[in-house]
Amino acid sequence: MKVMLLGFAAALVIATLVPVVLEQFGWSSAEQYSSENVRLD
Amino acid sequence: MNFKLFGAVVFALTTLMLSSALADEAPAIDRSATGGAQTLEDIMARQKQLEVDESFRTEELEDPADPPPITGPLGAQGGSSVAVDYRAIRYNRIDPTTQVRTPAADVLIQDGGMPWYKLREGPLISYGGGAILGFLLLLVVFYFVRGKIRIHGGPAGTKIQRFKAIERFGHWLLAGSFIALALTGLVTLMGRSFLIPVIGHELYSDLAIGSKWVHNNIAWSFMLGLLLTFVMWVAHNIPNRLDWQWLKAGGGLFTDSHPSSKKFNAGQKIIFWATMILGVSVSLSGLSLLFPFQMPMFAGTFEVVNGILGTDLPTVLAPHEEMQLSNIWHSIVAFLMMVVILAHIYIGSVGMEGAFDAMGNGQVDLEWARQHHDLWVEEVQARQGKGGSS
Numbered sequence: 001m002k003v004m005l006l007g008f009a010a011a012l013v014i015a016t017l018v019p020v021v022l023e024q025f026g027w028s029s030a031e032q033y034s035s036e037n038v039r040l041d
Numbered sequence: 042m043n044f045k046l047f048g049a050v051v052f053a054l055t056t057l058m059l060s061s062a063l064a065d066e067a068p069a070i071d072r073s074a075t076g077g078a079q080t081l082e083d084i085m086a087r088q089k090q091l092e093v094d095e096s097f098r099t100e101e102l103e104d105p106a107d108p109p110p111i112t113g114p115l116g117a118q119g120g121s122s123v124a125v126d127y128r129a130i131r132y133n134r135i136d137p138t139t140q141v142r143t144p145a146a147d148v149l150i151q152d153g154g155m156p157w158y159k160l161r162e163g164p165l166i167s168y169g170g171g172a173i174l175g176f177l178l179l180l181v182v183f184y185f186v187r188g189k190i191r192i193h194g195g196p197a198g199t200k201i202q203r204f205k206a207i208e209r210f211g212h213w214l215l216a217g218s219f220i221a222l223a224l225t226g227l228v229t230l231m232g233r234s235f236l237i238p239v240i241g242h243e244l245y246s247d248l249a250i251g252s253k254w255v256h257n258n259i260a261w262s263f264m265l266g267l268l269l270t271f272v273m274w275v276a277h278n279i280p281n282r283l284d285w286q287w288l289k290a291g292g293g294l295f296t297d298s299h300p301s302s303k304k305f306n307a308g309q310k311i312i313f314w315a316t317m318i319l320g321v322s323v324s325l326s327g328l329s330l331l332f333p334f335q336m337p338m339f340a341g342t343f344e345v346v347n348g349i350l351g352t353d354l355p356t357v358l359a360p361h362e363e364m365q366l367s368n369i370w371h372s373i374v375a376f377l378m379m380v381v382i383l384a385h386i387y388i389g390s391v392g393m394e395g396a397f398d399a400m401g402n403g404q405v406d407l408e409w410a411r412q413h414h415d416l417w418v419e420e421v422q423a424r425q426g427k428g429g430s431s
Contacts, residue, residue, distance in 0.1 A: 001401055001402060003206050003209040003210050003213060003403070004209065004213045004400070004401070006210060006213070007209070007210050007211075007212070007213025007214040007215075007216070007217055007266075008213060008217040010210070010214050010262065011214055011217045011218040011221065011259055011262035011263075011266075012259070012262075014258075014259070014261055014262040014265065015218075015255065015258035015259040015261065015262055016258070018258045018261045019258060027332070
C-alpha cells in the first residue's frame, strides 16, 4: 500500500513541477500566444 | 361507417403529410439578376423556414475586386457588399494578412464551431456517459450472477512475490493519474450540462479552473506511467498460443475452470494492449490540445487512411478544425479507456478474491497464483531452485 500512495504522490509532484519546467523551455501559453510589444509584463 | 371514418382519417393524414412535404421545398430561384448572388427570394424563403439549396453560395462566389454594378440590387455598399467580402473569407477565396501574430490568426472565419459544439454537448455526452453507466450496470449484474471468484479450496496461507516495488509504482502512477484525468475530464465535458444546474456557475467556475489545471499537468504523470509500464511489461504481453486456449475457456470467468497462463493471461494482455494503444492515442490528441495549433495530426492521418482504405477524408484542414477533431477524438478514446479500466478495476478488486494483493503489497497467495498463473509459478519456483513457496 505504501507503493500505491507513493505512486499517487509522485503523480501530484510531477503535475506540480511540469508547469515550472515547461516554462523554462518556453512552452507556455504566455510565451507562445502574445508578442513582446503587447505583453503586460 | 367505421370504414368511412378510417378512409377520412387516412385522407386527412395523407393530405397533411403531402402538404408539409411540399411546404418544405422552396421554389427554384432565378439569381441571374444578382449575378448568382443571394436574392430577396432566398432571404424570404429562409424566413419562411423553407429548404434553400445553399450550394450557390460556395459555387457562385462574387469576386470582391470585381463587384456587381452599383445599380444592382441588394448591394449594402452599393455594388460592393460587405457580405461578398465575408463570404470570400469564409469560403477561403482570399488569402488574408493580419497584424495578429498568434498561430492560425490568418483564419478569420471558421464555421465548424457549432457542429463541433453540438456533437460535444449532444451525442458525445449521451453515448459516452451511457457507455460508462451501462457498463457499470453490467458489472453489477455480473457480480450478482457470477459472484466473487474465490480461491478454490481456500488460500494456501503462503505468499509468492507477484510484482516488484518498481512495477507497482509504475502501475499506481498510471492508475492514479488516469483516475484524476478521467474525473477532471468528465467535469470539463459534462459540467455545463450536469453540474452548473446543481452547484451554480460560481462554484463550477472554481471547479472547472481546478480541473483544467489538474488535467493539463497530471497528463505528464500519465504519459510517464504509460512509458514505465510499457517498458516493464511488454515482453510478458506478447500474444502466444496459450492465449487462444485461455480465451476459448472464457478465462474461467463463467465456469470454475482455470486455463493455464504465464505471468499475464489473455485477459490481462487485452487490458495491457488496449491501455497502451488507447493511452498513446489519447496522449497524442491531448498534446495537440495542450499546444494549440502546434501539433496538427488529423490531415496527415486522414491522408494515410485514405491511402490504405481508399476513403475520401479531407486532407486539408483549417488549424481550428484540427483542434475540434482532436477534442472529439480525445473524448471518444478517453471514454473507451474508462470502460476498459472499469473492467480492470472490477476484476482486480471486488470481482476476484486475492487479486488486489498483487498490486497492493506485491505478495499473492500461492494457491491463487497456481490457479490463475500456474505456468508463471512454475517458472518462478524453477528459478528459485526449490519447490516450496517463496
